[in-house]
Amino acid sequence: MSEYISDVIGGSKSLLVGLSITAREFFKPVVTEQYPWVVPEMTERFRGHIELIRDEKTGKPKCIVCGMCMRSCPSGCISLAGKKPEGEKKKALTKYHLDFTTCSLCGTCIESCNFGAIQFSNEYNLASTRKEDYIFDLLKRLEEQG
Amino acid sequence: MSVPVQCRHDETFVLNLGPQHPATHGVLRVKLTMDGEYIVKAEPVLGYIHRMHEKMAEDGNFAQFMPNTARMDYLHALAYNHGYCLAVERAAGIEVPERAEYIRVITVEMNRLTSHLLWWAAFLLDLGGFSPLLYAFDDREQILDLLERITGSRLTYCYFRFGGVYNDIDDEFIAGTYAFIKRLRSRLPRLYHDLVTGNIILIKRLKGIGMLSKEQARRYGCTGPVARGSGINYDVRKNEPYSVYPEFDFDVPVYNECDSMARYMVRMDEIEQSMRIIEQALDKLPDGPVRAKVPKILKPAAGDYWASVETARGNLGHRLVCDGKKNPYKLKLRSPTFSNLSCFGEVAEGMLLADALAFMGSLDLVIPEIDR
């Protein structure tokens, strides 16, 4: 019987403590963000999918088509191609596809690049229901950025 | 009050718990032979999220396995990063700069906080309390923001590199971490402990439930908070010091009660200890490089190497067998929850189903880590 009473007292005490905490927290400022209306700003190092970097002098991508990123990628999600334009010494990039469905954002490709030609983007609004939407043509993206 | 229910013992039935069940935290299935509400036999069925990481390790070179490490224990991904780095660094004889070691410890401990906070939230959700989840996620979010600032990701980090870390931490991160620790210090007793630990329902649900004796824990190879809740003073950070852990002053919480409450208390105390480690590491943080010069393709000498780290769930071991080539000949992952869960069948025998779920929650299971 005494156990029963102590349970009742203990239970009421727990209830009161819980309610007081809830009441206290109720008047604290809201911590959630109303996402579609309030858009969070990504930090500088946020790892979105990779993107090509433009060479400021020439306006072309810095990439020299060595294929190091393609070889170092653990999941083989980069495919690129390039050819030598007439009368030039260096190869020019003609295709740079990223299969984002298998990319794990590890940064191995960026580290393997000796020419600083790729970096993480800040892109994060990427929800889609179609797989094809995640095959990014990074060269086209760079051109569109203009 | 508690009158044992008289059951007809010739009538048992099989109950499938999972693989899609909110209380199993993932795709764990437990085949339960039930006698009314009592468990006669419990048999965990694993492998629903098995991905054969060990084979993937053999396929690529050493660096290419790095992103996989975060995808096993996704709640304490940086500890897996750390464990794999330690194994490879030991094999290849790589020295890590001191500043990098400190950054590793800081980030791993912050990640441990997120893991414990999430466990706390999910565990109480299992027991039927919803509001703790919201409080814990509020705090966890702060750490994730801080870690995102440094590592660029929020859950599956790939931040450590052989011989250091991917990039340095900045002053804003340091200030933010100090502020966060101050905040959690004030919230921990006034919110977490008052609201939950002292609550009579929680105590009634956990005290004396899920008794895992010291000897049982040893015979099943339990480590981490599960072992420490059974009175075993074992923490890889103390028993087999790695990185710069010997330089910090922290305690290993050990409880002798052997029940679910003891395991709960161990984790709550560990949150405090982790905060102590982070503070000391930030105070002592030396200057210097964060990454040693390491060849891009590693070719460690033939032989086998073992490296253990303490994750939020226990002793994580990597056994690396090298044959002098650029890819691991074999990589064995010793995941702590695999061993911790193996005692479930024996302990859950004769328990009420609801108690068994509380016990399962107190083991802190992460299924992708068990299945690898």
Add this chain to the structure above:
Amino acid sequence: MSIVEETRRALLVLFPELAAVEEEARAAAQAEAEIQAAEEAAAAEKDENEMDALLAERDAVRLDAESAKQSVAADEDNLEAAEQEDPAAEKKEKEPEEEGPRENGIVLTDHASRGTDIDVFCDPDQVVAAAGIMDEAGFFLEAITGVDWIKEDKLEVIYDYNQYGQEQCRVVVRTFVSRTEPEIPTIMDVMPSADWHERETHDFYGIRFTGHPNLIPILLPEDADFHPLLKDFTP
């Protein structure tokens, strides 16, 4: 005595021929130490001021002498045992030489560079005895795994043991089984945690743990008849 040394001595039971050699060396060393200690004690006796130290040393000498006596007795026992088993022991020693470079025995490894302290190499039928010794010494099983040495045409089975003590001591027990008929006795009766580890190793390498009551796939699908970690496995 450090835990590594203690464990190593406990494990010597597995290798009687090595134990005999060891005992002989140890007895000789101890006898020498005894003489030395006695000499020191005699020297110390002259000094009356150090009465306490003298007493302590005398005790030590007495203990030493006793343990030496015991070890000599044990030595004799062991020698007899070794003599009886000598032909078998010789065979055991020679066989692995033909197969590979590693002989049965115990090697101490450097923890800082290897991560392990004691490396035991034994015959497949000795793993249960090894597990028993480890269990008695208070060790727990960390992992069981295999390694496929396809060029040498054999499978290696590795057992990792660790203990909860403050001093570090990790023991590796390893053995080779044939690749065509991989069979090894189960250690489940000694270490219940071996249940799942053995099932996992059976999944990945096809090693049959004889005596295991429930050797069904654990991580692979229930109907899996392939062993993905074998080097000649192609999905």
